[in-house]
Amino acid sequence: MTADAELHSNDADLLLATADSRRDQGAWLQAAQFYARVVSLRPEAWPLKVQEGHCLKEAGRVEAALGRYLDAERQAPEDADLQLQIGHAHKLLGRRREAALAYARAVALDPGNADARQEAQASEPWLEQGAPAATPAPPPRAPASGAPPSLTLPAGPDPAARTTAAAEAAPPAAAPSLLSAAAVSVVLDVSDVLDYFNGARTPTGIQRVQIGIVNQAIAEPPPDGLRLSFAAFNPADLNWHVVEAAGFATLCALSASGSDTEDPEWTEAREALREKVAKAPPMAFAPGALLVNLGNSFGFAEYFRALRLAQERDGVRYVPFVHDCVPLIVPEHCLQTMVQDYSRWFSALGLHAHGLLCNSENTLRDVREQMARLQPELSLPAHVVRLDADPRSVATLSGDAALPALRALRPNERFALFVSTIESRKNHLLVFTAWLQLIRRHGAARVPRLVCVGKPGWHAEAALNLLRNAPELQRHVVLLSRISDLELDALYERCAFTVYNSYYEGWGLPVTEALAHGKVVITPRHSALTEAGGEAALYFTPQSLPELEALLERVMFDDAFRAAQEAVVLEKGRPRGWSAVKDQVFAALRALAQRPPRPLEARASLTLGRSYPVRRRPLARPDLDAAMADMAREGPGWYPLEEWGVWCRGGGGTLRLPVPGEASGTPLRLYLQTHSPPEPLAVNLRCHSRGVTIAQFEVTLQPGQHPTLMLDLPPAELDGPLEVEIDTGEGVDLSRHGPEDTRRVGFGLSGFMLCRLDDHASRLSFLEQQSLTSVLV
Template sequence: MSSLSADPDALLQLADRQRQARDFLAAAESYRAFTELRPDAWGIRVQQGHCLKEAGRVAEALSCYRDAEAAAPDDADLQLQIGHAQKMLGRWRDAARSYARALALAPGNDDARREADSTAEWRSGPEIEAADRAALGLPPGEAEDGSEPEAPDTLSVVFDITDLLHFFAAQRTPTGIQRVQLGIVSRALRAATPGMALSLAMFDSRSRCWRAVGAPGFLRLCALSAEGSDAADPAWTALRDALRRQINGRPPLRFRQDALLVNLGNSWSMPDYFRALRIAARESGLRYVPFVHDCVPLIVPEHCLADLVRNYARWFGGVGLHAHGILCNSENTRRDVERHLRALLPEGPLPPAFVVRLDADPRALLPAATADAPLPPALREDEPFALFVATLESRKNHLLVFSAWLNLLRRLGPDAVPRLVCVGKPGWHAEAALGLLRGAPELKRHVLLLHDVSDAALDALYRRAQFTVYNSHYEGWGLPITEAFAHGRIVVTPRHSALVEAGGEAALYFTPQSLPELTALLERVMLDGPFRAEQEAVVRQKGRPRSWDAVKDEALDAIAALAARPATPAAPPPLRPGHRYSFAHGEATEPRLDPVMADLVRHGTGWFPLDDWGVSAAADLSTLRLPLPDAAPAAPLRLYLEMQAPRAAMPGGTMDILLRAGAPGGPVTSFAVPLEWGEAATCVFDLPAIAGPVLQVEIDSGEGVRALQHGEARLLGVGLRGFMLCRQDDHLSRIAFLEAQSLSSVIPEPTP
């Protein structure tokens, strides 16, 4: 035995140096040798596991963590590391149990809580299975779904309720978009629709597929969401998590031929949603029908979170090339959609858009006992108040309403001015309104802020309010207006966007952002009893909403009309020769086709979602399909690919990439591309003329590297940051591209 191997301190110092140099396998061996001399040093056994995990030997790392666990069974961080390793190995249920144990050991650990919450639906076991069946209302032995098989001559309509289930993962009281989904989908499921087979699905972003959702469990969740507001209620969490476990236990959904996937919520926050749609469309002819509730992030982005604006712009940039048709909640929204789509696709056909007005009576969604619900404790039963239902954010412009209330309080006195009850969760950019409340004590005493209000309590507020206010900088519809009308309440609202459609002839309007007009109108409603009674009569006559069944029928009629149209997917526009396309998410805050093209050219399943820096190919084979311009005659091409080899555990060595390019089904030109681990290079490929409209590029990354990225276990191939395609004789494009590069170019020679 050498003196080094016999000296624990020297071994530990060596291991630390090797780990810092990223020589993880050598470091793991040195840590192992140390623990042989110091068997009780379980923390160093954990370090050995970390190094093995970094080297891609995750199963061996888990073994080290398990050895350490025998010495430290109550260490919460160790349980987290065990969960991470299990997640990388794809053992989601085991990982969920480890995260739950970490949280039980350390309830204040934010990492443990985040991981436990995000994987709660994966926990399993006999006790959990029995509890889940009870929560879902399934007796032992009964089929999970309870749905009837679809008749072969029916239209298959699948409602994508991913957005709604994501919302329910953290919250219980629905807001506008969630109420629309609850109203239409729950009504559609409870009544047979001739010629249609209706079902539910949830998008699994980890596997880039959809999984079936059992209708009975979903309907129970809808009913329970209306019965209370406590998101930590054991009955609520048991049903919510049981439904998620039921979904995750199901195989990927195989859509029927020519089915329609109807998303009444949002899909702009889901990575790779469009790519999964394209794969499903190639397999089954699946057609996608989104519901656009508004174009607010494009029209008033200053009143939205920056991430929302970017995500929405990316989604909207691609919706015109992926949607078979679009549902809109108002004529105003339809005009906005068509205007922005036409700016993106000035010459191509646009998907047809149908309007489904959301003037539905909300009381039909409430439990039977709601009529006796009391007011919130902060209000006296005989106290006059006005109601403003909206998220507390800058777009709703509470500042203007607060300013009008303050003016009236100071001029008329508090006895003449009813309290203002604001119902809505705190949102973004609300500092100015909240600052006015803090700085004006008389206003603060007269304004009541409420959130997490149950549907029953909200109904009580509408029934007993003197009148309502609904302000906003821009709206796609304005559900609180419809809700107020259903209860016979006056609505004071600005005259703009879709608010004039929601308010019709029954609302009282003021010029948008006019504080004098708003103040005068509020004063008249507050003080002029005959005027208020006259306006309430107008509301009862002209503001009466429809039933949710009527709205549901209108939506299903629009879906049927879209289904009758030929399924002719929009062809992607050709690439612009000499133009660089980036695979990075980017910071664009308005729809553009460039990011859409970077998404469209990724073909098949061999890709991970776009990232802030670019995109990772999966190990083995990944394919690009580059649409070529058809105006110019075929000519030899030059392809620039900005490539990034993943960082490997061991320093030195290369990732050997094989690239094959040519027309689909035709002859190919092959290139060998060796990149050092972690190396970034712009690779240049000279290609012969391509006979056809598409250049197909197959990238074989070999075995790849195992890594945990964005909470997902991935086997990574080469990364791509961008590309440019031009004719070989287009010297101006070549020079412009190369001058813009800060990285060296590599020109591989074709292999024999």
């Protein structure tokens, strides 16, 4: 008998045995469907509603699980264990006061229930934070006669009982909207740094910022009441894994002390930490924890889908540190893949973030301007954390004579320093042109050499071609890459002055580093560079060759002017330490923790009558529709997006469609553009909202066909998103059709559209885009 046939059987005993079997196999959504079917045949069997709730909770559908528990409560209002499960579900959803009330009811019903008493005692403070006092429940009595003993099943695994890696042995967190300073759990996501170390050792700007903040957080005790841990994201299992602080600090110290990526000490430390992270179990976040990404996450596939799982399961709140909007402001100076990845990430940022950290007022303005184009009504809380930190608190100079970078220079040679990746955005061409003009005007003997620290990057051909084609310039410019922090520190100490050019910046860390060493900085007057340089830097009109040459001449040849400017730097350019930056980060996080979370479905909804392609599309600009389509893939039952669309995994997946209010109580039609696997596949689709079934459909997909399914939904009160649970049984093993693909897949999806049933214009427009011969009713 097929899974579909089993599910629609009227044999309650067979269905119950199948439900138990699927539960024992960990096929949670399938088990939940079978339990729901048994309940439809035996409405009095409220314990099976509880079992369905357990399975939904294990599948990450905590809100739906709570709905089933509450349904069961109507039939068994005096069951203490059911109140305990309701409390667990509320706690997982971040509803602390509701959880505390449920735990209190459980104790009142069964004073001997040790688990309930422990939870009630731990949650008692939540009742005091403006919540009404718990009303004692009536004395316990025998279960209702309508619940036969044979259907009273043991409770399934409870995620609320997991050990929380981020807060071991810590008391439960308070309600997210009322978090006190003593209840903030912060997880610093260091995925970006570890991913960077897989292919490099010497950190660039954004990695240096993360290392500076994280190292201080490791070295100093956390602020009172703040629970701090570190984690890295693994796209393979859609989970974060604990990162050992000591191992991370050791790796960062080695990255500062050398540049050799084949150094055994470096590779051993890196591999040891990588192995520990890989073996660490998935992190169980403390309820309401702040997941803080101090670096970039736009390069990680499926990051936001994994985040949604954590947000629904544990109430996790995401706080990214936005360093710049460069790929959106000057995309012509970025790799196309970076522009596409950043655009895709920024498209979904407003749908997932609880708040923002920005490195400058300029970056914050850019973020708000770009966000307003996507979601004009959304205003995310944000804090500016300036990166005016002294790099010498991270890498301490200790004897520069043996440092390889200095061997390219003559003893006591006077030189200028330009620290940056050689790429078109930094416009080395302008600086090289100015240097060439000054050499020809004043002679090579008078013009100091220019030391450029940074590896060649994208679109650097113009600058490098000038360097190759001008011999006198080539002799005067030194290119250094793979420079350790110790070597860089020595170069800053020995240089006469620094230059930093760019078309656009989120901050400009080399400006801060130069000022920290008391060096004069010449930089363009734009974006965040005026914040980084403040009153201590020397500015020229952006990309003005005459102004740049004039400033260079004064600094090179007017000793009195340079000395006066150095005095200004010493007076007005002194940065603070990384410890102060770290403290400001934690203060901002504490403030964000006080703000109530806004549910994802409340931030944006689908537009009825609009077609949403579900595939990996190249985006030149942020696109809210692309983010909404991507968000529809809910839970772990999906593979990553491909160019044609996406496969759900064998067993099925869930579509979660945030619908506008106008859709409630209205007949709807849902179109699903499908992709068939290479074998016949029976598909069962269950449409529901908050666990209440609206409609169910069955269809068999044939190989080679890619039909569009039309699902007509009757009027229903949609109390939340419309969810479509897709059951494909075991799915299809693709390895039987080609050994290069070992996945087991089910349903393929390339797009969807939801509209009112009477919206004939939208229906016609959608169907005109499809092959009419491939439409199934």
